[in-house]
Amino acid sequence: DYLLLKTTDSQLQRDLARREPTPPLTFLEKAANQFGGRENLVLMRPLPSVVQGKIRIETTEFKLERLSLEQVLLILREIEQTSPPMRVDRLHLKRRFDNAAQLDLSLTVSATRRN
Numbered sequence: 001d002y003l004l005l006k007t008t009d010s011q012l013q014r015d016l017a018r019r020e021p022t023p024p025l026t027f028l029e030k031a032a033n034q035f036g037g038r039e040n041l042v043l044m045r046p047l048p049s050v051v052q053g054k055i056r057i058e059t060t061e062f063k064l065e066r067l068s069l070e071q072v073l074l075i076l077r078e079i080e081q082t083s084p085p086m087r088v089d090r091l092h093l094k095r096r097f098d099n100a101a102q103l104d105l106s107l108t109v110s111a112t113r114r115n
Helices: 002-018 024-036 069-080
Strands: 041-052 055-067 087-095 103-114
Touching: 024 041, 024 055, 024 069, 024 103, 055 069, 069 087, 069 103
Parallel strands: none
Antiparallel strands: 041 055, 055 103, 087 103
């Protein structure tokens, strides 16, 4: 078991070194333009990075308004399919008061990078 964990750890470290992730701020801006439209972007705020040993965690808060459910799902799928994947720390969906078919999306997303 120990040798298997050690091998897995080594593979993960090599993968992390090879694939430098896109910063969440850049990625989310592209996703907003592609799926939600830049005019629906209300907030994009980077939060302070957290350093844990050799790893840095970059977090970004992100809000889009007037989205369809399909647009929300496309954005979430895009976040999940990045390489390496980003983590959704917080997700809040709210139905629009002026149009029940539209949603407001609030996300906090983090990505892990080598320090």
